[in-house]
Amino acid sequence: MTHIRPYTQVLDRLRNAALRPTRQRLALARILFEHGDRHLTAEHLHTEALQAGIRVSLATVYNTLHQFTAAGLLREIVVDAGRSYFDTNTSVHHHFFNERTGVLEDIPGGDIVVDRLPAAPPGMTIKRVDVIVRIDR
């Protein structure tokens, strides 16, 4: 019996993405993927890592977030000019964004339906549809 067991799932994710499971990547992946759906900025993740006693630089956090996004493990959400959020839920869904608190959260279920979507302009393809519901108070 080893302590490798709990890491297995996260390790596999990294392996499948052809990313070496370095100490930093593994630790960041566990913070990201072992706690359900999360919406984090680079700063958030860096802070959490440091609080968990993981020595990792902010540059590496950025690198890792982009590598994970490129590998399809994360989705980048733009709601705020000035910073990026990364969402651990990569399936098709939409978001509530509270501009006052900066909290971004999933809209539950497949609730929203976007209808009568026009065709993309000639020669273009629709890559993604983002719906941001901005909430207040």
Next chain:
Amino acid sequence: MTHIRPYTQVLDRLRNAALRPTRQRLALARILFEHGDRHLTAEHLHTEALQAGIRVSLATVYNTLHQFTAAGLLREIVVDAGRSYFDTNTSVHHHFFNERTGVLEDIPGGDIVVDRLPAAPPGMTIKRVDVIVRIDR
């Protein structure tokens, strides 16, 4: 006969917004509002103003864009972490965004229908719904 006539509409907009029609504001307002629906960043507007021979600082362009937005003359659209677009069309509508070229444009007509929108979380109000259709190629 004066040359004030063509400015009338734009002047009125500034007056209604209780913004003094200074040389800079008037010139920027004309670039923004005398050419149909536009989607510009601060840099775009600054460049256009300089090209048109209007001496205005970038700081003033930012101030002006925010004042116009606060007055309801513009709408700020966030599609790209790192820069803001300002839309001269303030009615309810949505956008195509080409991430490769950085071009943002209105989706024509009232085409898109967003349906089954969930209620805002307890105590919260929906302030706005933004739909961004990201296109490619």
Next chain:
DNA sequence: GTGTTTGCAAAGTGTTTGCAATTTA
């Protein structure tokens, strides 16, 4: 060993701010 990854510090980008000088009403 060899190629990948990391961390640092520096540079970059877009935006905001403080304040003296200028302009508007």
Next chain:
DNA sequence: TAAATTGCAAACACTTTGCAAACAC
């Protein structure tokens, strides 16, 4: 002339980059 506006330069927040040292395979 009193209050609002402007422009500059410095400060900011977030992100990216270059490169030597450390690490994974």
